[in-house]
Amino acid sequence: MRVYAESNFVLEIVLEQEQHLACEELINLALGGSIELAVPAFATLEPHGTIVRREVEGDRLRKELALRMREVQRTASMAADASRLRDASELLIRAEHNASKRFLEVRARLLDAARIIALDGAALRAAAALVDEFGLKLPDAVMLASVLADATARPSPSLFLNRNTKDFYDPGIVARLGETRCEFVGSFDGGLARVRKMLETTSAG
Numbered sequence: 001m002r003v004y005a006e007s008n009f010v011l012e013i014v015l016e017q018e019q020h021l022a023c024e025e026l027i028n029l030a031l032g033g034s035i036e037l038a039v040p041a042f043a044t045l046e047p048h049g050t051i052v053r054r055e056v057e058g059d060r061l062r063k064e065l066a067l068r069m070r071e072v073q074r075t076a077s078m079a080a081d082a083s084r085l086r087d088a089s090e091l092l093i094r095a096e097h098n099a100s101k102r103f104l105e106v107r108a109r110l111l112d113a114a115r116i117i118a119l120d121g122a123a124l125r126a127a128a129a130l131v132d133e134f135g136l137k138l139p140d141a142v143m144l145a146s147v148l149a150d151a152t153a154r155p156s157p158s159l160f161l162n163r164n165t166k167d168f169y170d171p172g173i174v175a176r177l178g179e180t181r182c183e184f185v186g187s188f189d190g191g192l193a194r195v196r197k198m199l200e201t202t203s204a205g
Contacts, residue, residue, distance in 0.1 A: 001198050002036040002158035003191065004151070004182065006043040006143040009161060010110065011050060012188060014102045019163070019188040026161075026192060030113040035195060037114040038158075040146035044107050044116065046139055051103055055096050062092055117146045133172070140167050151180035157198075158182045161191035 003026060013020045013027075030037035110116075119142065126145035130136055136144065147160055160177055162168050165186040174184050185191040 001034075001195060001202075002038055002151075002154070002156060003030075003195060004038050004147045004158060004160040005114075006040055006147075006162060007046045007050075007139070008163050009039070009188065010043060010047045010103075010106055012163070013106045014047060014051070014099055016102075022188040022192040026188070026195065027109055027113045029195065029199075031109075034199060037110075038117055038147075038150060039110055039114040040117045040143050041119045042139070042142050042146065044110060047103060051096075051099050054099065117150045119146060123149055134170055136167055140164070144168070144173065147182065148176060148180060151177070151182040155181055159191055159194060160184050161188055163187060 009023055013023045026037060029035045123145045126149065127138060127141040130141040130144055131138055151158055158181065160182050163186060168184060169186055177184050185194060
């Protein structure tokens with residue numbers, strides 16, 4: 001059983017979002033040899049850009065909080081509450097530090113658990129065509145091109161897990177994946193449920 005994942009799978013774990021436990025279990029299943037987890041190489045790099053943008057936004061917000069805190073401290077009736085803004089600033093710092101640290105940890109686990117799909121010229125050319133055909137942004141098109149190429153080269157039942165249903169749950173994209181026997185699943189919880197069911201069926205057979 002092959003499972004494809006991309007950048008939002010990585011970020012789901014790094015940022016500990018609502019479906020991160022499903023992603024963690026899928027990695028564990030891959031480490032245990034129960035499934036094959038395949039991840040485009042670009043998906044191990046792109047999340048870093050998201051984390052850097054969050055750090056820049058967090059730094060800007062911290063500066064704004066520091067300015068507001070000085071103003072609040074000058075207001076006699078509110079001066080005692082100014083420390084709450086300092087607490088908020090410190091929380092942002094911890095969150096950004098944790099995200100950067102977890103990204104490195106998650107990427108290391110992925111390199112151990114997953115087969116990394118190389119990014120080559122053919123994938124980039126295919127991605128450019130997908131941008132024109134489906135109106136995808138280039139990073140999304142690169143992910144899809146990598147998955148399609150790999151699934152075509154390894155024709156067997158597989159799942160492509162991606163919470164970005166706005167861009168990927170397109171009839172044309174779903175059909176294109178289907179031609180390679182790859183099913184699109186728009187949630188990690190749903191993907192884990194499908195994997196469990198397939199593993200149970202295989203075990204029973």
